[in-house]
Amino acid sequence: xxxxxxxxxxxxxxxxxxxxxxxxxxxxxxxxxxxxxxxxxxxxxxxxxxxxxxxxxxxxxxxxxxxxxxxxxxxxxxxxxxxxxxxxxxxxxxxxxxxxxxxxxxxxxxxxxxxxxxxxxxxxxxxxxxxxxxxxxxxxxxxxxxxxxxxxxxxxxxxxxxxxxxxxxxxxxxxxxxxxxxxxxxxxxxxxxxxxxxxxxxxxxxxxxxxxxxxxxxxxxxxxxxxxxxxxxxxxxxxxxxxxxxxxxxxxxxxxxxxxxxxxxxxxxxxxxxxxxxxxxxxxxxxxxxxxxxxxxxxxxxxxxxxxxxxxxxxxxxxxxxxxxxxxxxxxxxxxxxxxxxxxxxxxxxxxxxxxxxxxxxxxxxxxxxxxxx
Numbered sequence: 001x002x003x004x005x006x007x008x009x010x011x012x013x014x015x016x017x018x019x020x021x022x023x024x025x026x027x028x029x030x031x032x033x034x035x036x037x038x039x040x041x042x043x044x045x046x047x048x049x050x051x052x053x054x055x056x057x058x059x060x061x062x063x064x065x066x067x068x069x070x071x072x073x074x075x076x077x078x079x080x081x082x083x084x085x086x087x088x089x090x091x092x093x094x095x096x097x098x099x100x101x102x103x104x105x106x107x108x109x110x111x112x113x114x115x116x117x118x119x120x121x122x123x124x125x126x127x128x129x130x131x132x133x134x135x136x137x138x139x140x141x142x143x144x145x146x147x148x149x150x151x152x153x154x155x156x157x158x159x160x161x162x163x164x165x166x167x168x169x170x171x172x173x174x175x176x177x178x179x180x181x182x183x184x185x186x187x188x189x190x191x192x193x194x195x196x197x198x199x200x201x202x203x204x205x206x207x208x209x210x211x212x213x214x215x216x217x218x219x220x221x222x223x224x225x226x227x228x229x230x231x232x233x234x235x236x237x238x239x240x241x242x243x244x245x246x247x248x249x250x251x252x253x254x255x256x257x258x259x260x261x262x263x264x265x266x267x268x269x270x271x272x273x274x275x276x277x278x279x280x281x282x283x284x285x286x287x288x289x290x291x292x293x294x295x296x297x298x299x300x301x302x303x304x305x306x307x308x309x310x311x312x313x314x315x316x317x318x319x320x321x322x323x324x325x326x327x328x329x330x331x332x333x334x335x336x337x338x339x340x341x342x343x344x345x346x347x348x349x350x351x352x353x354x355x356x357x358x359x360x361x362x363x364x365x366x367x368x369x370x371x372x373x374x
Contacts, residue, residue, distance in 0.1 A: 002360070010053065019058075027070055041071070063132065066079070068123075079230055094126070103152055114329035151178060152221075152222070180332060181224040183224065194354045198229050201325050202233055214276065216244075219252065220252025251269075286322055291347040331355060
């Protein structure tokens with residue numbers, strides 16, 4: 001294990017977050033060869049004592065160093081200097097990108113996790129350094145561009161806060177590319193899945209399976225993907241001649257999973273409606289529907305059809321397997337990095353791309369015709 005003497009206490013600097021100083025102290029020790037590739041770092045507690053900062057500060061610093069490929073974590077073993085770090089550093093472009101998450105998102109959500117994985121993969125392949133940020137947090141002005149992950153609308157209504165000061169003393173705006181959402185803002189590019197088509201695919205699939213009534217279960221916030229899924233779903237219901245009352249046939253909450261109040265409403269609806277099929281407009285909403293169905297003694301795929309969105313590996317292992325409308329989220333993340341580098345290397349207006357979703361059919365919607373199941 002690394003001798004603690006290799007890391008010295010840090011000194012606070014006005015305007016610079018402590019986790020940034022801690023991160024740079026550890027990275028400097030690695031770059032200088034004092035911490036060799038493959039070396040195990042001390043525990044978070046020992047590092048906090050050695051650097052003179054809190055456990056939370058050290059944890060944030062280590063998270064960013066893992067995300068940028070300086071460190072790696074071994075499950076149940078600890079944190080190590082990445083064995084390939086020197087190789088990656090030698091091939092690095094010198095470019096640092098900030099990846100920005102809004103405060104209401106969760107990296108535990110498969111949507112955000114897969115987007116981040118795509119960004120990480122492309123950045124690693126290109127020798128790009130990543131910094132994990134919250135909105136308005138780049139106090140050091142150290143990034144060449146910013147990747148906003150599914151931002152809230154008001155974060156782009158105002159002029160972005162990330163400004164870099166040039167050598168002449170003037171401020172210039174670094175490029176912004178949004179991933180997992182779309183915005184009609186000058187100077188802002190985006191890479192997203194066609195979420196209107198996600199809603200349309202869902203309604204059409206359930207209608208083709210014989211559903212007589214549909215229930216929409218999802219996020220009711222002003223995020224663009226939530227708005228678009230709702231738009232696509234309701235328009236496809238109308239085209240298919242399916243009765244759909246937005247006030248009665250939808251449970252929409254501003255969250256990425258069911259809360260207790262929404263679970264209660266869903267339970268009451270499923271207890272009295274024998275023909276409804278559920279479109280869960282998010283993976284964790286689908287898991288919530290499975291839970292409520294189990295509580296009521298309903299068999300998903302036989303008594304109740306459930307169709308979800310996103311297709312993490314666990315979707316195939318649910319009982320029964322969950323039909324989903326899959327987004328190419330890793331490719332969205334990778335393409336966002338490629339678009340950002342194109343703008344940095346060839347200054348221009350960032351472009352906008354929409355990728356196609358894919359219907360993955362499993363037992364949750366194919367156990368039997370949906371009409372007249374019970």
